[in-house]
Amino acid sequence: MSRGYLALVLHAHMPFIRHPEYPSYLEEDWLFEAITETYLPLLEVFDELHREGVPFHLSMTLTPPLVAMLDDALLQERYVDHLEQLIQLASEEVGRRTGHVQWLAERNLELFRRRLAQYTHRHGGDLVGAFADWQDRGNLEILTCGATHGFLPLMQSCPEAVRAQIEVAIDSYRRRFCREPRGIWLPECGYFPGLDAILRDAGIRWFIGEGTAIQHATPRPVYGVYAPVYTPSGVAVFGRDPETSAQVWSAESGYPGHPDYREFHRDLGYTAPFDEIAPYVQPTGLRKNVGIKYHRITGKTERKEYYDPWRARRVADEHAADFVRNREQQVAFLSDALGRAPIITAPYDAELFGHWWYEGPQFVGDLFRHLARSRVVESITPSAYLARHPEQQVVQPNLSSWGANSYADVWLHESNEWIYPHLLVAARHMTDLANRFARPDALQDRALRQAARELLLAQSSDWAFILQTNTSTQYASQRTVDHLERFRALYDGLVGGGVDPAVLANIEARDTLFPDIDWRVYRSR
């Protein structure tokens, strides 16, 4: 019998990026890289743990846009293309490198071939189904999320928009996983008082919150973040533990910064002579990351040594052991201090494991191997915890997020605030449309569906985040404007001169998310 619990929660999310209008599109690589480096490796780790008889329990969000993209035939086709190119490049690398780098190139070639076989033969291209299988086996609890990862605290002036983000997501989950979701990952862990009532109405039982959502709640929660709390509406909140967060996320002391781990920023796409890499860069001739990296982090200088996978593997195991040892100490201390079994909630972006931190999936596997030997801590999912421990404190959490400063500062910033006047009006217009059309004809019904899709896509928190972090700002800005303009064109058509079937068909072909969306979800209640 353990003295406490660890709830590992991985948030797998990608904004909906699908460009059928072009033969290839740079930003579609985000999904492809995540499949190769995170989703397939995690599934492989689950297989390994199962084969070894290691008990493991964790939760994962598969956000509706990610599910839609993983299920999309066009993107599946393009992913296989992408992987075949990677295999071709790795094969060329084996031929032109020597010594240790050639050995690394051979390993890459073998790995990419294995990933292709895993994707096509082991899973038949159906990664969502592969994760769903682990849910059916009881090892994994899959959470839902906001429909398009909209940051809900900044939508609270339009409750219909908040409700639509939640209900469309749940409907999508129900269709895909043939069950009701119990947990939700609020996009960016964004909560505001009153949101829990909407979640309750939608049948949600718990969500993950930022630590301060609980720590600053009223009345003061006596167990801090080491027990969930019930909101006034009865939906439970599991608060992020700052200690486990820092051990992984901290730029200074976090595990992923170890000198022996693979260096993310030294990619062959930028280091190889151009003629070697030319067939694999952007159509414009600009270089890009290709996903082949030969160096380890080494240190903070530009001088990088070659990667040693065996050393990195050992370090990942040591880090997993350290992580579990720290949780044991934490649980032992807290269970004495609190007089009950604490739960340590450790949520992370799934793509950290594998994409950013190459050895992350190995760490996850080793973490469960070490946990299996622990008599102090056991892994658990939030739903299983609530079933075992139904008594919790009732508090009112406050507005919070897991962004910098723990509030809404990241998503409402001078770099991105220009989007909100338009988003707010579009949300009100969508409710106006939903209220106005009692019996739409077939064309109007299609236009209403598409208008709902466009609004949801414009609301994705990813665009505001990217604008704030100043990375792919042109793309994020263009996506926001594109969806708002498409919404506006449909709105004008519906309330004014009629919908243009050619324009509607063109927009439908681009933005295919939620084919069964019910726009009536936007009606005033």
Next chain:
Amino acid sequence: MADVRTLRDQARELGIAGRSKMRKAELLAAIEAALRQHGTSPAAAPAESLPEPAPRTTRPARKHRHAGATPLLPPLALAPLPAAYDITHVAVLPRNPRELVVFWAIEPRDFPATGARLELKSGERVLAVAPADRALGRWYFGGLQPDQAVRAEVIFEGRVLASSGTVLLPPDGPSRLHQPLMGAIDIARPLATLPRDLRQAAGPAPLPASATASERVWQAATTGTAAAGVVREADAPALLSAERHEALVSSFVHAMGEA
């Protein structure tokens, strides 16, 4: 008759969700439905407007990347976002405990051009005033008191053109209220069977709590092992001794049962 594997492949090509869990009959039905919908279903994207993906075996992948930037769909020429909207509204977007941004739109026919103002209020108290001199605008307010309910109004000549909903600015630290209220909820039962606000159902503060002891437990729970020194005192866990905990839980479960 095609086997399940072939049907799954076909379902994949048609983008049928949930195919991995479908039995043969379900797969057949779903494929038939998808084929029927093609060309008429809105989100299925009209087949004639979608590019036909070339078979992988006939398209050298390396050349694919150099297919150029030729669009495969006709470009969309849509009107740019307007500078004003045919709607009048105002919304408060909280940024953190002390800052918020108010966004407003005033329908052009209502827009007075000058003289309209924005008022930020807490209850009936006016916290700040700013000019609303654009049909589509925003105004930043900082230095506010945390943990208060605020709203905004757009006013012209004493007439309220638009009023926002009330928004709660978050507190910037832990609550000073020490009234632990425990509840037991069965996750197997729908929440709809419970009262909408559990605090009211359970009644006011079921047991008085020692602020000092509560503070120690809270420190332990929020600062983790780093606070080991803080909680060595014996009275901290006593706040939630078995009897006390049981008393709290019982009262709440009972209240929920009645509700």
